[in-house]
Amino acid sequence: MSEEKLMSKKKPAYPIIPALDAYLDKYNRKIEIPIFYEDLLRFAGSVVVYDQKGEDSLWVRVFYSDSERKEIDFSLKRVYSILHSDGSDRIFQYLNVDAVDYCTFGNSKPFRIKVRNILNDNFTYFYVKRTDASRIYGLELEHMLSPYNLNFLVYKDTLIEEHIAGIPGDTFIKEMLPECTEGQKAQLAKEFVKFNERCMIRLLGDMRSYNYVIVPVHDFDHVVYRIRAIDFDQQCFEGKLKVYRPQFFKENNIMVGLVKNKLLSDSVDQYKVEERSIVAKRILSSGQRIRRMVQIAKTDAISLPENIERLKSEIFELTKDVHFKKCETMGDILELALDFVKRNYENVSMRQIIEKRIEL
Structure with a gap:
């Protein structure tokens, strides 16, 4: 069966209803973050990201004006700290935002943030997406019913997801x-x-x-x-x-x-x-x-x-x-x-x- 017949052409994004919002708050999924998905859309330019074979990866690396870059970097470090640490700024001096990539493929059009520890060059990713209720249910079910726990945060219209390695x-x-x-x-x-x-x-x-x-x-x-x-x-x-x-x-x-x-x-x-x-x-x-x-x-x-x-x-x-x-x-x-x-x-x-x- 062809993909066109099997899948609908496009799934709409569904808003978070008050009951789901309260649920996220109860289980510590809802937390105030210093940057929104819409903020990351204000990039000034972009270049194509190629994979190791020189093929288009469907991601573009975005750049921000000097007036916004410092604030965005600081905010993304804060998000990293909230997601992976205690939310404090004491680790900021060891972090560098190496790249902000934007995916033009698929429904969610996520931003992928690469954060590197400058002391040892270890790095990790996290994703910034628009909030979608069906995606939230999917993440929660994966957390509870699969062999793997998931770490994600929701604040208003922005969803932060940890990177799943593999x-x-x-x-x-x-x-x-x-x-x-x-x-x-x-x-x-x-x-x-x-x-x-x-x-x-x-x-x-x-x-x-x-x-x-x-x-x-x-x-x-x-x-x-x-x-x-x-x-x-x-x-x-x-x-x-x-x-x-x-x-x-x-x-x-x-x-x-x-x-x-x-x-x-x-x-x-x-x-x-x-x-x-x-x-x-x-x-x-x-x-x-x-x-x-x-x-x-x-x-x-x-x-x-x-x-x-x-x-x-x-x-x-x-x-x-x-x-x-x-x-x-x-x-x-x-x-x-x-x-x-x-x-x-x-x-x-x-x-x-x-x-x-x-x-x-």
Whole structure:
């Protein structure tokens, strides 16, 4: 299926409603910052940023007038301190803002800020974006339901996100996958199955290969790979269920091929069950936090009516759970999807306990 038919042409940005704003405040996601996204748009010029092969990276490096550069540098150092430290200015003397890059590709059009420690040349990135409610829900769900914690801040119309380190999926598939051992390819196939399942469960869409990263992890005498989402714009928006399953994007065909070549169908089913169980455990352990967020999402307009109608119909066809037919918002669908996974896990666990007691 072509990308044009699978994805909508453009997703609108949705405002943060008061209930979500209060939620962000309660969980320390909302904090006053000294610079806004709109401030960074006042650049005086830009040059194209090329990658190591001399190809256009789709980022441009922006420059500011002398009258604004000093204030912007100071403000960005302050943001770095708030995001990664205690917010004080005592570390400013050791920091340098090496680059401010602007991405002209995609919905969010983020700024990427490179901050370097001048004492040892270590550097890191963070991103400045326009606030979008669906992106906020995506970040929060990733924080609670994936193996990874996320650090981000929201202030009015500006979102600050920490950098997620890893090798871009498209780069890895093209340049590094061919050099992997057969064992590593099998392990990557397993991770892709789990990643595919996790995205579908929490309704995270558009996981084309350039919207996730591959993270190599050294474990004793070998390397294992993890897959992390890095783009959360398409949380709970699209109406086609296939959009929430990375396997259906042509950019992931090679990864799908790995799964077919390296894993038996029984193994694929096993890894799906493992991932559902892990997500269910995270739902249970997250307690009131995820329930509060989902309740807010149920009252929030983060998609189009026709998308809601289509998605609830397609999920019903998959699960045969009639409750999906009654959903009125994307938040309703998300709540039922998470509850479906949790209930199945709890029912299986209870059945195992009962069977164990019978054996005893």
